[in-house]
Amino acid sequence: MRPPLVNAYLSPMRKPEIPLDGVNRVTLEVEEGYASGQRLDQLIVSRLPKISRNRVQKLISNGSVLMNGHPCKASTVVQSGASIEIVFPHPPRPPASPEDIPLEVVYEDDALLIVNKPAGMVVHPAAGHSGGTLVNALLGRYSSLPNPGGPTVRPGIVHRLDKETSGLLVIAKNEQVMTALARRFHDHDIEREYVALVWGCPPEKGTIDAPIARHPGNRKKFAVVEGGRRAVTHWKLREQFAFVSLVALRLETGRTHQIRVHMAHRGWPVFGDSTYGGRLHGLARMTSFRRSSAREALERMPRQALHARLLGFEHPVTGEHLRLSAEMPADMQEVCNYLRESGG
Numbered sequence: 001m002r003p004p005l006v007n008a009y010l011s012p013m014r015k016p017e018i019p020l021d022g023v024n025r026v027t028l029e030v031e032e033g034y035a036s037g038q039r040l041d042q043l044i045v046s047r048l049p050k051i052s053r054n055r056v057q058k059l060i061s062n063g064s065v066l067m068n069g070h071p072c073k074a075s076t077v078v079q080s081g082a083s084i085e086i087v088f089p090h091p092p093r094p095p096a097s098p099e100d101i102p103l104e105v106v107y108e109d110d111a112l113l114i115v116n117k118p119a120g121m122v123v124h125p126a127a128g129h130s131g132g133t134l135v136n137a138l139l140g141r142y143s144s145l146p147n148p149g150g151p152t153v154r155p156g157i158v159h160r161l162d163k164e165t166s167g168l169l170v171i172a173k174n175e176q177v178m179t180a181l182a183r184r185f186h187d188h189d190i191e192r193e194y195v196a197l198v199w200g201c202p203p204e205k206g207t208i209d210a211p212i213a214r215h216p217g218n219r220k221k222f223a224v225v226e227g228g229r230r231a232v233t234h235w236k237l238r239e240q241f242a243f244v245s246l247v248a249l250r251l252e253t254g255r256t257h258q259i260r261v262h263m264a265h266r267g268w269p270v271f272g273d274s275t276y277g278g279r280l281h282g283l284a285r286m287t288s289f290r291r292s293s294a295r296e297a298l299e300r301m302p303r304q305a306l307h308a309r310l311l312g313f314e315h316p317v318t319g320e321h322l323r324l325s326a327e328m329p330a331d332m333q334e335v336c337n338y339l340r341e342s343g344g
Contacts, residue, residue, distance in 0.1 A: 025086070025088070026048070027084070027085050027086075028044070028047060029082075029083050029084075030080060031080070032080055039074060039077060039078075040065070040072060040077075041053055041057050043078050043084075048086075061074070066084070066085045096139055097136060098136065099131060099136040104118070111172070111177045112170055112171060112173055113170075115171065116166070117161055117165075117166060117169050118166055119303050119329065122134070134157070146174055158170065158171075158178060162260075162306075165304065166326075167307045168310070168311045168325075169308070170311060177317065181316060184314075184316075188252060190312070190313045191310065191311065191313065192251045192310065193310035194251070194308050195247070195309045196305055197245070197247075197301070197305035197332065197336070198263050198268040198270055199243065199267075199278065199282060200243070200267060200268045200281075201245050202235060202268050204237045205236045207232065208265070208266060209232045210231060210265060211228035212224060212229055212261055213225035213228030222255070222257045224265045229253075231253045233251060234250040235247045236248045242339070242343060243282065243286065243294060244339060247268075248309075264278070270305060270306050271298075272301040272302065272303055272305050273304035278304060300334055301331060305331075305332050305335065307328055307329060309325055309326060309327075310326075
């Protein structure tokens, strides 16, 4: 995915505030008729005061700054109409250590394994999650997975699930299988079905075909955005409660947060999803009885009620068609039972 882009137009009258937190690509456009006469490093520092001149000079020297599409020196004088692109390298992922963490293995052979990831487990180590991840568990269980401890710290992992989403993940045991599986995901040649509790009552079945990109106002979220990457989600209604529905969802594409974004976009946010409106949706419009039932259900579901139930694909070595499933976890089943019994 192309890194987020922030545009700023430099002029003698305007000094834009560039939000660098979470941004790794910035483009500065020098307006026509404005000849700065400044060195490149000085101009960047004057417009991006959050970074030091020393850091800017290092970015320039390692080729991370382009002017009009070409690398240049820190001492280069900036001319009117110039376009300056600055790329801030992502920080390296923290190193992962083997840990003895139990895994629920649904299928395993010499080429791959499929695990049922519990809600609350992070897939990859990251800031604030250096341990207890799926990667740590895999390194503790296997010593020869592809790319262990490499720069991306992704031993055999070709797709991911959000921390609070439970369900099936496939892991490759060698480079050939990892490449083959990655190609299947890229070509959308993998059957993937999720189950979710969502607010409201969607029609019996339907399809959402709406492009997804980073949220224009919050870089940590995604949204349906014109010009984003195509995203297609199919749903079927499985069971309807008073204010929540159980739906099955099939992914035709695999964008980040796709199901959560699509369902929220249609007015049916995933139940319990604090990022996309799934914890307070509609509470103010409910009767006191319904509101009490909804709050009780939310207490039983502190995460988004989303579970990757099924994976189906052709085995990259044997050619056998694998179709594995994992039943809804206990917390989602408990909420469904509560809603059935309470009439909620």
